Amino acid sequence: MLRKFDYPWLLLKRSLWLILPIAGIGMAENKLGSQRCNNLVISIQGDSGTRFLNQMDVRMLVTENGGDPLMGSRLNDVELHELERRVRRSKLIKKCQIFxxxxxxxxxxxxxxxPLARWINSSVNGEVRNTSGYYISDEGVFFPLSDSYSARTLLVSGPYFNNPENLKSGEGASLMELLKYLNEDPFWRAQVSELIVDRDGEISLMxxxxxxxxxxxxxxxxxxKFWKLRTFYNKVLSRDWGRYKRINVKFQDQIVCE
Structure with a gap:
């Protein structure tokens, strides 16, 4: 009969093991919420060579250009989701998390x-419009140029890029894979200066x-096509780089030169 009284006691002990941590967390949250904001700690991630934004730029975004300084505000009154929304308004930012x-x-x-490539807007005659253009991310997203930093990346042009939706098609997916290949292959990254795509998706490489x-x-x-072209470079062009001005690799098993 005495063992019957053990169960309520065991149940109470197990309940305490659950209740006490939860209560501790609640007290810590309450204490944290009553604290004042001491500092804004900003971390900018991404390619170490890319500097589209600095810490001051992010600070100005999160504080609405200093209109909502946050410093000294009660943490309970700080709307973290609203702060994330402010920062994400910048097209130069891919992700943002605030806590x-x-x-x-x-x-x-x-x-x-x-940036995977930089699109240069050009006129019908091929003249470059220096004041316009976009970067293209590795996910096919167009985002604006930065006033403070210019990334060294592949230049692309041509009417195909006038419609960003083209990169979301099946043909556009193949083009994105080609752009990534050009960025990752050391030889072609150094050799190709510009990629031009016409309205029909036909590509020319400068x-x-x-x-x-x-x-x-x-x-x-x-x-x-790049394998065929590299073979041609090694066996023919390496003897005289200026021998031809136009090389066509569009046709299977053929290279046409002028």
Whole structure:
């Protein structure tokens, strides 16, 4: 009969193990909420070589250009989701997360967009319009140029890029893969200075060494075309880089030169 009284006691002990931590967390949250904001801790993530934004830029975004300084505000009164919304309004920012820590700081972690290419807007005659253009991210997102930093990346042009939705099509996906390949391959990253795409998705490559125009065709089967072109470089052009001004690799198993 005595063992029957053990169960309520065991149940009480187990309940206390659950209640006490929850109560402790609640007290800590209440204490934290009554604290004042001591500091804004800003972390900018992304490619270490990319500097579209600095800490002051992010501070101005989160404080509405200083109109809502946050410093000294009760943490309970700080709307974290609203602060994230303010920061995400910048097209240069890919992700943003804001939270408060146990020291009473508001921590702002942002990730910059990563430029895969830079689109140069041009006229019908091919003349570059220096005042306009966009970066294209590795996810096919267009985002604006920065006043404080210019990324060294592949230049692209042509009417195909006038409609950003083109990059979301099946053909656009192949083009995005080609752009990534050009950025990752050391030889072609150094050799190709500009990629031009017409309305139909036909690609021309402008080169550095030899100053040739490469008529590449569509982006499909791009790796086979680059392999064929690299073989041609090694066996023919390496003897005389200025021998041809136009190289066509659009046709299977053929290279046409002028």
């Amino acid at each position: 408060r820590d146990l020291r009473g700081d508001v921590v702002i972690e942002v990730e910059q967009e990563k 080169t550095v060494l030899g100053d040739q125009v490469i008529e590449f065709g569509k982006a499909d089967a791009y790796q086979a």
